[in-house]
Amino acid sequence: MMVHGPNGAGYPIRRWTVDTDLSAVTWILTIGPRMKDRTRVVSAGRLENPKSGSVNPPVHHTSTVLFPTVEAYLKARSKSFEVSIYGRLGTPTSAALETALCEIEGGFRTLVTSSGMAAITVALGAFLSSGDHLLMVDTVYDPVRSLCDRVLTRMGIRVSYYDPLVGAGIAELITRETRMVYVESPGSLTFEVQDVPAISHAAHQRGVLIAMDNTWSTPLNFNVFNHDIDISLQSLSKYVGGHSDLVMGAVTTTEPLHRDVRRMGALLGTCPGPDDCFLAQRGMRTLPARLRQHQDSGLTIASWLAGRPEVSRVLHPALSSDPGHAIWRRDFSGAGGLFGVVLKPVSDRAVHAMLDGYEHFGIGVSWGGFESLVIPTSPERYRTATAWTADGPTVRYYIGLEDVDDLIADLERGFNRLRAA
């Protein structure tokens, strides 16, 4: 079966296709044309559907897959990494999304999961065993910290947290038992930028795997595989979904690791439903345009906030005043709309008055949708290797697709409430 796109001079890409003999999804390597990111996002994973001219993949609600003969069934079963014989192992709808995401990332293969946390659990579960040591960044997304402290340690995995600014110094923390280094850059809540190339170099010199949570950047703003990372993790609930209406995740790896990841996903049963896969793929098509707008509006508002007398510091690596700016500029090609603000010392009551009265900033976790959000944060609660010592309260803003003038007017009225409280 053919895939879309001219097969002219190009380079190897991975495609899923529907094998009509096996009535199942199969995986092939083909040659695709060179193209830029925005073109790739539009063309990636577009399976040709022989029965209709639909642009988008059909949504397969599938548990059982039927085979015409025993021979076809046995053949499919023997190719379990290439062919799905059961809904939990993949459907044409999940395969189309995996192909598209993998093509954008440039990894070997992607597994989509029922949440970002499921993607992380699969990746950690696939490679860590009792007796292994995991080096975890101190600024990790805090549910991952709980997963480490409450679950991994019970399974005999030793977890130690390291300073996000450790850089090449990570080498001194690697022991004979260290199996994986985990990075998330910029860090959750406080947005420290890690020197990922220095860390991945040190890890690989010692034969240690390196995994990265790349949700803040998406593959468009930070290319994990160009920075020598083995395992790319994303919550698709954020920018890829993009509309605050789904929870999903993805693990993309290099070639030697993909079978272990797929096996773990299948055994843990972390498969997403087909409707969510469809929505994620639909969200993905407009990702570059949305991300650029989030970045532009986010930077305008971050700069405006940095000039306010109520603000002590804005935590946004794309601002030239940010301590992580030089590394961000070197390694990243953009920023989204999520950043932090440290306020000058002020009462909790005043912060609540400011946040409660916003018209356009909803109070809620998550981000990556079309609408602006805000939450108060407490980074000091989730640090053990480093200390968070800001003198005032911290707030996290997510800048949506509203007009920046309306957002700034809303923020300005908020500061009036803060001062009046």
Ligand SMILES: *Cc1c(COP(=O)(O)O)cnc(C)c1O
């Ligand atoms: C939201 C998030 C996750 C978890 O993703 P879910 O889809 O909510 O499970 C992991 N890492 C980061 C950085 C996130 O923002």
